[in-house]
Amino acid sequence: MSLSRKLVALVVVLVTVAVLGWLTLRSRDPTAFAGGKRVDLADFRGPDPTGVPQSLADADLAVRGEYLTRASDCAACHTAPGGKPFSGGLAFKLPMIGTLYSTNITPDPETGIGAWSDDEFVRALHEGVGKDGERLYPAFPYTSYTLMTRSDALAIKAYLFSLKAIKYTPPPNDVSFPFNQRYLMTFWNVLFNPGHRFQPNADQPAEWNRGAYLVEALGHCGDCHTPRNILFGLKSHQKFAGALIQGWKAYNITPDPKWGIGAWSDAQIGDYLSHGHADQRSSASGPMAEVVDNSLRFLTDVDIRAMATYLKSVPALSDASGAAAVQTPSTQDQIAKSVGLDAGGQSLGLQVFEGACASCHSFDGNGVIFAHASFLGNRTVNDPAGVNATQAILEGTHLHTTRGKIFMPGFGNGYSDAEIAAVVNFVTGRFGTSASAVTADQVATRRQEN
Amino acid sequence: MATLLINDQTHELDVPDDMPLLWVLRDVVGLTGTKFGCGVALCGACTVHVDGRSIRSCITPVASVAGKKVTTIEAIGETSSGKKIQQAWLNVEVVQCGYCQSGQIMSAAALIESNPNPSDAEIDAAMSGNICRCGTYPRIRAAIKQASQSA
Amino acid sequence: MGLERPLKPIKDKAKILSGGVSRRSFMVTSAAAGGGLLIGFYLPQSIGAKAQIVTTEAFGPNAFVRIRPDDSVTLVMPQVEMGQGTYTSMSMLIAEELEVDLAQVTLEAAPPDDRLYANPLLGFQVTGGSTSVPAMWEPLRRAGATARIMLIAAAAADWNVDSMSCRAEKGWVAHPPTGQRLNYGALVDAAAKLPVPDKVALKDPKDFTLIGTPAKRLDTPDKVNGKAQFGIDAMLPGMKFATVAACPVFGGKLASVDDSKAMAVKGVRQVVRLDNAVAVVGDHMWAAMQGLAALDIDWDEGPNAKVSTADIVHQMDIASQKPGVVARSDGDVAKAMPGAARKVEAVYEMPFLAHAAMEPMNCTVHVTPDGCEIWVGIQVVSRAQATAAQVTGLPLDKIQVHNHLLGGGFGRRLDVDGITQAVAIAKQVEGPVKVVWSREEDIQHDVYRPYYYDRLAAGLDEQGLPVAWNHRVTGSSILARWAPPAFVNGLDEDAVNGAAKELPYSIPNILVEYVRHEPPGLTTGWWRGVGPTHNIFVIESFIDELAAAARKDPIEYRRALLGKSARALGVLNLAAEKAGWGGPLPASVGRGVAVQYAMGTYLSQIAEVEVSKDGEVRVRRVVCAVDCGQVVNPDTIVAQIEGGIIFGIGAALWGEITLKNGRVEQHNFNDYRVLRINEAPLIEVHLVKSTEAPGGIGEPGTIGIAPAMANAVVAVTGKRIRKLPIKDQLQPA
Ligand code: FES
Ligand code: FES
Numbered sequence A: 001m002s003l004s005r006k007l008v009a010l011v012v013v014l015v016t017v018a019v020l021g022w023l024t025l026r027s028r029d030p031t032a033f034a035g036g037k038r039v040d041l042a043d044f045r046g047p048d049p050t051g052v053p054q055s056l057a058d059a060d061l062a063v064r065g066e067y068l069t070r071a072s073d074c075a076a077c078h079t080a081p082g083g084k085p086f087s088g089g090l091a092f093k094l095p096m097i098g099t100l101y102s103t104n105i106t107p108d109p110e111t112g113i114g115a116w117s118d119d120e121f122v123r124a125l126h127e128g129v130g131k132d133g134e135r136l137y138p139a140f141p142y143t144s145y146t147l148m149t150r151s152d153a154l155a156i157k158a159y160l161f162s163l164k165a166i167k168y169t170p171p172p173n174d175v176s177f178p179f180n181q182r183y184l185m186t187f188w189n190v191l192f193n194p195g196h197r198f199q200p201n202a203d204q205p206a207e208w209n210r211g212a213y214l215v216e217a218l219g220h221c222g223d224c225h226t227p228r229n230i231l232f233g234l235k236s237h238q239k240f241a242g243a244l245i246q247g248w249k250a251y252n253i254t255p256d257p258k259w260g261i262g263a264w265s266d267a268q269i270g271d272y273l274s275h276g277h278a279d280q281r282s283s284a285s286g287p288m289a290e291v292v293d294n295s296l297r298f299l300t301d302v303d304i305r306a307m308a309t310y311l312k313s314v315p316a317l318s319d320a321s322g323a324a325a326v327q328t329p330s331t332q333d334q335i336a337k338s339v340g341l342d343a344g345g346q347s348l349g350l351q352v353f354e355g356a357c358a359s360c361h362s363f364d365g366n367g368v369i370f371a372h373a374s375f376l377g378n379r380t381v382n383d384p385a386g387v388n389a390t391q392a393i394l395e396g397t398h399l400h401t402t403r404g405k406i407f408m409p410g411f412g413n414g415y416s417d418a419e420i421a422a423v424v425n426f427v428t429g430r431f432g433t434s435a436s437a438v439t440a441d442q443v444a445t446r447r448q449e450n
Numbered sequence B: 001m002a003t004l005l006i007n008d009q010t011h012e013l014d015v016p017d018d019m020p021l022l023w024v025l026r027d028v029v030g031l032t033g034t035k036f037g038c039g040v041a042l043c044g045a046c047t048v049h050v051d052g053r054s055i056r057s058c059i060t061p062v063a064s065v066a067g068k069k070v071t072t073i074e075a076i077g078e079t080s081s082g083k084k085i086q087q088a089w090l091n092v093e094v095v096q097c098g099y100c101q102s103g104q105i106m107s108a109a110a111l112i113e114s115n116p117n118p119s120d121a122e123i124d125a126a127m128s129g130n131i132c133r134c135g136t137y138p139r140i141r142a143a144i145k146q147a148s149q150s151a
Numbered sequence C: 001m002g003l004e005r006p007l008k009p010i011k012d013k014a015k016i017l018s019g020g021v022s023r024r025s026f027m028v029t030s031a032a033a034g035g036g037l038l039i040g041f042y043l044p045q046s047i048g049a050k051a052q053i054v055t056t057e058a059f060g061p062n063a064f065v066r067i068r069p070d071d072s073v074t075l076v077m078p079q080v081e082m083g084q085g086t087y088t089s090m091s092m093l094i095a096e097e098l099e100v101d102l103a104q105v106t107l108e109a110a111p112p113d114d115r116l117y118a119n120p121l122l123g124f125q126v127t128g129g130s131t132s133v134p135a136m137w138e139p140l141r142r143a144g145a146t147a148r149i150m151l152i153a154a155a156a157a158d159w160n161v162d163s164m165s166c167r168a169e170k171g172w173v174a175h176p177p178t179g180q181r182l183n184y185g186a187l188v189d190a191a192a193k194l195p196v197p198d199k200v201a202l203k204d205p206k207d208f209t210l211i212g213t214p215a216k217r218l219d220t221p222d223k224v225n226g227k228a229q230f231g232i233d234a235m236l237p238g239m240k241f242a243t244v245a246a247c248p249v250f251g252g253k254l255a256s257v258d259d260s261k262a263m264a265v266k267g268v269r270q271v272v273r274l275d276n277a278v279a280v281v282g283d284h285m286w287a288a289m290q291g292l293a294a295l296d297i298d299w300d301e302g303p304n305a306k307v308s309t310a311d312i313v314h315q316m317d318i319a320s321q322k323p324g325v326v327a328r329s330d331g332d333v334a335k336a337m338p339g340a341a342r343k344v345e346a347v348y349e350m351p352f353l354a355h356a357a358m359e360p361m362n363c364t365v366h367v368t369p370d371g372c373e374i375w376v377g378i379q380v381v382s383r384a385q386a387t388a389a390q391v392t393g394l395p396l397d398k399i400q401v402h403n404h405l406l407g408g409g410f411g412r413r414l415d416v417d418g419i420t421q422a423v424a425i426a427k428q429v430e431g432p433v434k435v436v437w438s439r440e441e442d443i444q445h446d447v448y449r450p451y452y453y454d455r456l457a458a459g460l461d462e463q464g465l466p467v468a469w470n471h472r473v474t475g476s477s478i479l480a481r482w483a484p485p486a487f488v489n490g491l492d493e494d495a496v497n498g499a500a501k502e503l504p505y506s507i508p509n510i511l512v513e514y515v516r517h518e519p520p521g522l523t524t525g526w527w528r529g530v531g532p533t534h535n536i537f538v539i540e541s542f543i544d545e546l547a548a549a550a551r552k553d554p555i556e557y558r559r560a561l562l563g564k565s566a567r568a569l570g571v572l573n574l575a576a577e578k579a580g581w582g583g584p585l586p587a588s589v590g591r592g593v594a595v596q597y598a599m600g601t602y603l604s605q606i607a608e609v610e611v612s613k614d615g616e617v618r619v620r621r622v623v624c625a626v627d628c629g630q631v632v633n634p635d636t637i638v639a640q641i642e643g644g645i646i647f648g649i650g651a652a653l654w655g656e657i658t659l660k661n662g663r664v665e666q667h668n669f670n671d672y673r674v675l676r677i678n679e680a681p682l683i684e685v686h687l688v689k690s691t692e693a694p695g696g697i698g699e700p701g702t703i704g705i706a707p708a709m710a711n712a713v714v715a716v717t718g719k720r721i722r723k724l725p726i727k728d729q730l731q732p733a
Helices: A003-025 A061-071 A075-078 A118-127 A150-161 A186-194 A206-218 A266-275 A286-295 A301-311 A334-363 A387-395 A417-431 A440-449 B021-029 B080-094 B101-114 B118-127 B135-151 C013-022 C050-056 C086-099 C131-161 C184-192 C285-294 C309-319 C333-339 C382-392 C417-426 C439-444 C478-483 C531-549 C553-560 C568-581 C634-654 C702-718
Strands: A091-092 A099-100 A244-245 A249-251 A398-399 A405-409 B002-006 B009-013 B047-050 B051-057 B068-073 C026-031 C037-042 C065-067 C073-077 C103-108 C167-169 C172-177 C180-183 C240-246 C253-258 C266-273 C278-284 C296-300 C325-330 C342-350 C362-368 C371-376 C399-404 C433-436 C453-460 C466-475 C509-516 C589-598 C601-611 C616-625 C684-685
Touching: A003 A186, A003 C382, A003 C399, A003 C439, A061 A150, A061 A206, A075 A091, A075 A286, A075 C180, A118 A150, A150 C399, A186 C065, A186 C325, A249 A286, A249 C086, A266 A301, A266 C553, A286 A387, A286 A398, A286 C433, A334 A417, A334 B118, A334 C702, A387 A440, A405 B021, A405 C568, A417 A440, B009 C589, B021 C285, B047 B101, B047 C026, B047 C086, B051 B101, B068 C417, B080 B135, B080 C433, B101 B118, B101 C553, B118 C453, B135 C634, C013 C086, C026 C296, C026 C309, C026 C568, C065 C131, C065 C184, C073 C086, C086 C131, C131 C167, C131 C172, C172 C184, C180 C184, C240 C266, C240 C285, C240 C439, C253 C278, C253 C342, C266 C285, C266 C417, C278 C285, C278 C362, C278 C417, C309 C453, C325 C553, C333 C453, C342 C531, C362 C417, C371 C417, C382 C417, C439 C478, C453 C531, C531 C589, C531 C702, C553 C589, C568 C616, C568 C684, C616 C634, C634 C684, C634 C702
Parallel strands: B002 B068, C073 C103, C240 C433, C371 C399, C466 C509, C616 C684
Antiparallel strands: A091 A099, A244 A249, A398 A405, B002 B009, B047 B051, B047 B068, C026 C037, C037 C065, C065 C073, C167 C172, C172 C180, C240 C278, C253 C296, C266 C278, C325 C509, C342 C453, C362 C371, C362 C433, C453 C466, C589 C601, C601 C616
16 A cells, blocks of 8 residues: 555544444443343452352462463464464454464563563453553453453463463564554554453342353453454444354354254253254354364353353344354255255265265265264354355364364365365255355455465 | 174273274274274275264274174175175276275175165265275276176 | 495396396205295396305295195295285296196295395386386296296106106196196105206297286285285284374474373373384374374474475476486487477476375384394385394394285385384384374375476477477486485486387487486385376377477377387377277367387377366276287286376376475375275276287376376367376366
8 A cells, every 4th residue: 555545544544433433333341231230349249250160269370270261262362273382373364454463371481471470461451451561452352351350360370370481482463554553452442442340240140140251251252253343343232143253154142043042952052162062053163163172161061051041141133144044954865865966066066075075974964973073953054155164174173072082174275166165065055954155266265365 | 991892793892982993993803904094084994884884983983883783894794785795896806905995895885785776976976985096996886886786 | 215235227127137037047956844846046136146045045935936745836926916916917927837727826925035036127126116027027937937847857757758748737747648647746856856957948928828818816805805914904912003203394303202191191101202203102003193192292393494395396497407417319409409490398397296005104013132023015025124124233134024915005115214213113112013104194204206397398390290309307316315326327217217218209309318406305206107107298298289389180290200119109099099089079078198108018098088167177088008018917907007097197186295394285185185986087998919028017007197188188278287286277267
């Protein structure tokens, strides 16, 4: 961009901030939808919704910190593929803005956070301000962590400081003007950072409050599942209605029976969160599989139930991400059916499916060995845009379960754009409610952005 | 501790639940006819039958087949489909190095068991999960045809 | 790598064959205990060791034929079986001359011994380069015939009749006039005491009863019931299982490894550190795999940490601009080229390739203070023994190698790096240990088919026929690493094989050059089809370019240049006829042709290729005509051609190993893609009847398919493929 165009852009941004900001964009408190009386934690009568589960109450600080670190899923962003845990370097490609890299949060004094004081650490989580006072980008979800209690934040710090220090400097951020003007974040924060600690709701049961703390303060589910406005703030009025992130679809997790998880039983929600799969509903893949892997599978059943309770209480919304209603196709006779489809011009997709997919997913879509591989009722194959199907096939996905590691290799480097588009359309058409119409060009674009 | 029914013999094995059936068969039970080729369900060399259905043993946790009927290449000749396939394999001289053939035969036996007269397209569909680096595909097609005709 | 044992340079195969044979001498000794007749021959390089062999090594396997009083005939098999059917064809050669049923012959894998079991074409004990039948064709028949003649002589003496009046058949010697018969077993002791005839008459090919007839393969029955024993199937009492991670960057070293989590895995026994790798040893492969995954390893990545394929190719481009060592020079290209009516030039590139044999690399080893036993499937048995001796410091005779069936070789098992590593691991382990690589390890630590960067230029006359031909091959030298003595004056005969003296086209001025360029970051080695897989692709594609420039039909154009090679012309015409060259095809389908002379075999392929609007390439049908001279087992030849073609199609479509930050980017069959059955074409193979010396057959099928495909692609799309793999090159932009 030429300088003058850049200045224009800057002005546009600032003006938009000022005007639109106050009118529409301003985030409301994440739990405001529930109504009732919110009180400061200090004045709250009920059992403390923050901290660790009873079972860990007496554990030492670092152990409590480990549980909270997992609940907050720090590893997901602060670990690069193939890199050492918490040493940072994971890239966040943001359209228009550029690429951000997560930081090293191991206790190495030079390259990590070994030299950070308690206050500096807490300030980062609560205000999005770095050690030297620089504004942090909200790819780091401090607008959620700001709700975290200081003691929980310090427990996390204690855990991180108990880890092996790793000397590693992530690549520098590559952010274009005007977004590289970190001071702009000051305005942004006014709009989008609640900037206060979690306030329990006096009119809600203990389980709901615990769930709210886990979902909003620690788990920061909204950072992926709530769509963002033009200034990258969360759209409060579309809370959890689903969004696209890093090329993956974070599904609608509101209680809407058609678009969200309203029709899911508590057991199904629990299974999904703890194990990454709910029969006839969905299997976690991509980023959500990582969340289960690094975070949710370590939470106690009590905490998982609390999260389910809270999620079911948010306003039901129709979908913002475009995932279709989920219904279970009938199991067809294996090979005959698939060959039947051959006539329907699906040959390329079928050909790829036969060789690369059927061994695990099977011709009837049941998943031969792992429930995780089952397509029946699965959201991914019922997405008429085939977004996550495309991504899973390109990139692969993996997940630890009680039965060991489950693994789908990425096929992106072995198969052409046309083949991948064809197999996505074959799978959505065969096992979903409506076939997607993914094109080779779309797959090509997807590759570049990954 | 897992109790497995392999080729009609019961085995009491002290192995981890998540251990893939492939390694239980090869390294613990000593049935080396089932082969390791890729470890991630891409090649079919490890194919065995569980309750008559062909599966990739390299990704099948042993716990998930407890109490089910596991059949391997060593015993497939005792089933009528298996016998037919093995004979056709010999008649047509399918085999080259032979390393993939245990898996090929297990997949082929499962195919004609469920579909006694497969079309060319159905043969390709059922066999595409089994890689053969020696390139015996044309003869695999011919042998399955022959086996399905030998009533 | 391996050992630096002096090897005979690989000279012109035909020359060695005849020369070698004439200098062979035979010996026989009587086997006292148990009785028996042994016939062996010595190769040129073993002359001088004879006396010693006669006195100390006459017994046991140092021979090809062993007949026992119980009538059993044993062939001590010098070649290894990796699917090419050699066990069967070798047995046929002996049985034909010995006059026994194939069923009577039992096989015994030869022990490592270069003096007795060297491959006469390659100079030591090796199975590769499609040489088994060409190399053993005469020696094994001679060994069989010698035995037969001595058995007849023994019987004749016993009956005291003229041996000319006796006949041998199906394991018996008969004397028709008197109707007397004796089985071989009854004759061995007597025969063993007779002098060895120095000249034996071999059967006239027209009298062959076995050779040339389809014989059932001897190795098949056990391969359909799970009984066949591949290297990976070795099972020993008290054996442990290991799997390995070598430094992901070639040339890197192990800096440090934290094995605390690994040792906590149930079933893990030991973590073994080598200077460039870590191995986890456990009660079973699963424990070892889990343990390996749980290691926290720091590598010292060394000098190649930044190497990428792009840099390598850039370097080759630069290297290829300077003249190379002359591999062939006819006439005067420097003069003829400028004088030509028009000039055509092109650059061709071929990728690094992995083998991905179905059986991943593995080796079972038991090292004790005074010995080392190895169970493995390997194409170079004596090298396996030598590397083990080197690693353990034990003398050769303390190293025992049990060779198993190979789950595919394709050239990968001509290198013993996996054995060297396994022995190093076993040295640190109590009792026997089976080392098995994961598929990922197998693909990322292969010995790769070299990247080749070829520059071609041709000068055409007014008719468009070439008057000058310049082909400059740039690539690494496998021979210089693998058989240093065979790398003479900077020329790698293999790198130009198919392009230099074998070039079947008559062109007055020819200059073929070789530029050696060793890429950093990986080791290169033999891959099915070796030099010719690369050269035939380049030459047959370029010839098509010339035909196009001359506006001539590709087959007509080749015919015009093949006047001096009747056999090449023969296979070309046969393939064209059978394929219906010129016949109508759908618009999305085209035909392409290739003709070749390699491994002593003439072969022509015509591929029918479909290209979809998305640029997806699919081979529908391949017609192949083969003239490999005298045929031993025709069905095996057809099978080898079919398999070779399928192997080659996968490589031409997708085969490619690439480096990024010094690491191989491919992992498993998901991203190192090979052909599946639903992608395989119909294949027709037509054999030319011939009594010429037999040629090789394991590789020719692979060699010719890529150019036939590429030429067919041009026929459909007009796009010339000058770089393999084809992959997404035809995708609409
Ligand atoms: S080893 Fe199981 S599919 Fe390859
Ligand atoms: S026969 Fe060798 S891999 Fe199939």
